Every structure is written in C-alpha cells, then in structure tokens.
Amino acid sequence: MFAALLTLVLVGAAFALALRCAERRLRAARAPVTADAIDALLPQTQCGQCGYGGCRPYAEALARGEADLNRCPPGGMAGVRALANLLGRAPKPIDPACGREKPPAVALIDEDVCIGCTKCIQACPVDAIVGASRLMHTVVGDLCTGCELCVPACPVDCIAMAPVEGRTPPPRPGAAARTQVAAS
C-alpha cells in the first residue's frame, strides 16, 4: 500500500519536473506584440475610460504588459476577445470600474439651448463638432465616436447621447423568427 503510494508520488513528481523543465527550455519564441498592432484593435474613441488618457497610451501599456485587457468598454466583449487573441491571454469580462458596454450612440446638441461657448469643441478628441464662438455648434454624426467627453464639458447641459439607428445588431433568430423555406 505504502510502496504503491510512494511509487505514484515519485512518478508524479518526476513528470512534474520534466514538464517544468520542458516549459522553461522549449518555450515558443513569441515576437513581442507592438503597440501599433494593439492600437489597431482599439475603437479610437480616445475616451480615457481605461484610465490611460487615450487609446494609444493604453495600447502602449498593454504592449508593456502593465495593463489588463478588459479596460475598454467602447470596444466591448468583441474588442476584449480580439485583444485576447492578439496578446495570447484569456479574455475576461469588462472591468465595471471602467464603465459598461453600451449600444453605439452619437452626441446630439440641442441647438435651441446651445450658447456657443466652444467648450465641447475643445473637448472633442476627433474634431467632430463644428461651430464658432457665440454661434450654434453641431455634431457631425458620421464623425462622432460616441466618447461622451463633450457631455460633461457643456455648461448648459445641452448635449445628449442618441442611439445610432442601423448600427445596433438585429435580434437573434429564434423559433419565433420566420423561415423562408417551403416544404416540398
């Protein structure tokens, strides 16, 4: 009984040692992932929800291995999966400390309320707001990334986020969905 147990433990230990050595010696050489490659997967909202003040700094932190890959709510789970795939790490749910994944939206200025202070124009990281001092401002919907940075910048709270039609995916097909196949 004791001899059998000892044998199993010894065999286990021998294999563990062998595996450990193999892992050290035979590790596949992996080219370091560049910040450019990571930046190409990020949504470029420059919203700073990750805590790094922009997409590029977050990409650099990820490349250095300092940041976690679940800190980008605008990228969503699809973005986390893409990062996990690139970095060879396991995907994990978005860090709630950074924010929630939301359906795509663009900023919309209530043009009757806007006082033309240009604060939102200065806040917009991607030049998607046009207007001049003491004249009405407006958001160019196609250029807006939905980063929400202009919302707190507005002193008269005239900016709201509006969901984008057509960018939200259609419902999942199910038993209730129509099928188009005729029986023969």
Place this chain on the structure above:
Amino acid sequence: MRIHRFHGGMRLDLRKQAALARPIRPCPLPPQLAIPLAARADMAARAVVAPGRRVRRGEVIGRIEGAHGTTVHASTSGTVLAVEARPLADADARAGPCVVIEPDGADDEQRLPPIEDWRDAPRAALLERLRETGIVGLGGGAFPSAAKLAGAQPTLIVNGAECEPYVACDEALLRERAEEVVAGAALLAHVLGAARTFIAVEEAMPQALAALESALHAAPFEGAALAAVPTRYPEGGERQLIQALTGREVPSGGLPQDLGIVCHNVATAAAAWRAVARGEALTARIVTVTGAGVVEPGNFEVRLGTPLAWLVEQAGGYTARAARLLAGGPMTGVALPHDDVPASAATHCVLVLAEHDLRDAAPELPCIRCAECARVCPARLQPLQLLADLRADDTAEARAHALADCIECGLCAYACPSHIPLVDWFRRGKAELRAQAAARANADAARERYRAREARLAREREERLQRSAARRAELAAAQAPTPPISKDAVLAAIARGRARKRVPPPGGESGGDA
C-alpha cells in the same frame, strides 16, 4: 462540352409550370409609383429631382457617383410627388429612400440616341451608355453592370440557369425574347473583349434552349456556345455555374474576375442591348408572380416602383389559402410583413405561399451535429460550426470559418432536420461582419483625425510660446535704451539747472521789449 460538378446542392421540386402557362403580360400602370433609389442596401443614389417636377419615362431621377456609379430613371411620365423613405421589398420591409411619382397616363418616353453600329463604337462610350441608362444586374444582385464590365476579361457567362423553384422570369424571357438575349450577349462580349461566351440554361428548360438555338443560328457571333447544365439547385448561382462550366472554383473572398470570368444574367444582357441599340433606360423588368396564394400566376413586365399589392391584383389577387408573401424565391427570398412595398430592379419574383407550403409550425430543436447542412452546402462551408460561433457571438471565429463565403442559398436550413433557421443566422452574422468592418474603418478615420488634432494643438501651443517669448524679448528691448543713471550725471544736471536760474537765457528780455 464537359459539365463539371460542384459540391453539395439538391434537386428540388421546380414548380415553374404555373407561372409559365401564360405569356409575359404587361402590368398596367399603378396610380402611384415609388421608385427605390437603392436597389442594393449598400448603394443609395442621390435624388436629382424635387417634388412638383414633371418627369418623362427614362429621365434621370437619381444618381450614384464614383467607380460603381449608375443612374435611376423615372419609369413612366408624371409628376414627382415626394422624395421620401418608404418601406422596401427587403427583410422586415425596412424603409429606404424612394422617388414617388404620380403617372399622368401619357407614358411619354425620353430615349437616348441609339448606337446602331455598336460593334465599331469605343468601349468607353458603351460603358458610359450602360451607366447613363442605369443598367444593373437583374438576377437579384442589382450590381451596376458597367462596373462589372470595366476590365477586359477572356470569358463571359450569360446566366439563364434559373434554378430556384417557382422563379420563372428568365425562362419566360428566353422563350419569348431569345434574340434580345443573344444580341445582348454579343454586345457584352464585345464590351469585355471576351473570346468565349457561354449562354447557360438548365436542362429542365428545353423550350428556352430551342429558342436560344434558333436565335443564335439567326445571329451567330464569334466564341458563342450554348450550354445546358444539370438541374440542381443552386446551379444558377454565379460561383456554382462557373464551376459547372469551367471546372474552376472562385477563390474564397475572391471574385469571378480573378479567374478572368464575368457572369451576367440573361435579363441584364437583354436590357443592355436595349439600352445601346434602342437607347432605352432600365425602367421595367420581368417579375414572376406565383404560388398557391395567387389566383392567376404568371410573368409580368413591371415598371420599377410598382407596388406589389397592385402587381398581385393584376395576377387575380390573393386566394383564400394565401399565407405568406415573399419577395424572391422560396429559398433566397425574404418574407414581407405587408404588400405595400415597390418592386425594384432586384425583385425577380413575388411568391405567395399557402399554409401547407410552410413548415415553421415545426418547433426548432437543438443541433444534433448530423452535418446534413455541410453535405448540401454549395460553398463547402460547415454551417453547424458557423451556427455555434454565431450563437456564442464570436464573429471573429465565424469569419475565420469563412462566413463571408456563404451565398445564402438556403439549402442548409432546408436540409436541417432540427428546423434551425441557419440562413437567418448567417444573414445576421454577415451583416454583423459588415458593421464591424465599417466600425473599423470609422475608428481608423477617427485615429487620423485625433492625430491631426494633436499635431495641430501642439503646433498652436508652440506658436503661442514663440509669440509670448517674442513679446517678452520685444518688451525687454523697449526698456533697454534707458541706461543706469550715475550719481555724477545727476549732480551735473542739478548744476546745470542752478546755473540756468542765475543767468537768464540770452535774448529773453530783448524779445519782451520789441
């Protein structure tokens, strides 16, 4: 000639006789036409007419610019009532921009000058003519034909292998107007500079084949050959037909042009010939109205923009058994929630099925991985694997499993013993892939704007610093000429002042006396 086989496919019950029992009937003008500006979801034309404008048949009402540019034409004469979003013959009857025209009944037509001697005309002039007459693919894709003909290719396939059950518009066209199709094939071959032209029909269309034979005998052209392909759905799919005729497979993610082949539908060929030889714009197409749900099934020559409700009325209206309305055939068509949608260049069939034709009643069951879907898939995909990817919302994995190569033929869903709506999943997945690609492009553009903005802000900061440095230097320079005042100088000045008090300036008093 040798006919090759493609993977998968199925023999289906064709059910085309009902629609072919009568000749092609012209559909009368409806009280109102809503001409879609976007026959394809990804290409919307810009309207070039305003409400109130009188238009003639064949007049340009919409235009798409660019390499894939084409035009949209008024399909009868009348008054433009509105340019607005109307429900289209699309999934869930989604709204899209339309030009609404009230016909005046005169049907006054405006034509471009015919190019009689097109064999001597330069290619560019013919391509321009196809663009200006709005010729698009009439097989259901509605892709601008001029864009497809832009490069010279050695092989042309004119596709009359209409393989989908019920749909019979191409067969009716071939039976009645084969000479137009042959003339169109000769024209397209000339534009492409093609050495070989196949005009393909199915073996199950003997009358169409005979009509084509006599038409080709009457007007032969170099390199032309007729081919009868076996009746096996989806034989008429572009990629499947190319494989059947040439034995070569269009690469994944590639186009037939990569193999030096261009494929055009027979109706497109006929429309192209009419555009060139007669100067007619694309304002009508043949539509099959059929199914157990219509009283008098048949093929109709329909003006683009005609409401399907009006069209079904011309076919005798709905029967008591009518249960579902489809735009397109039973395999690739989309179910419509109502019939107040217009026919577009992509509408080749209006199918009204009866209750006994449907099989939704069977509940959806779990996938048992029987792989029947993979056996029938003509694109050699693994639908069961794609389904698992999409159910897990893993579009990246679905893309890796070549979801984009799905031709949405509907066979996987038809073959599935668990009644899983596989095609619905794949349509949604493909839309998702397109949306992701668009989002990626937007993000890349956003990155460029962000970088440009950062550079601009840095430059402005730099300029501000330089300006303030320059201002400081200027101020310093302005103050510099006042040298420090020495004690001796002060004393000397005081001495000068005292001396002036004691000795009055010369000539001071003398001036006063004068």
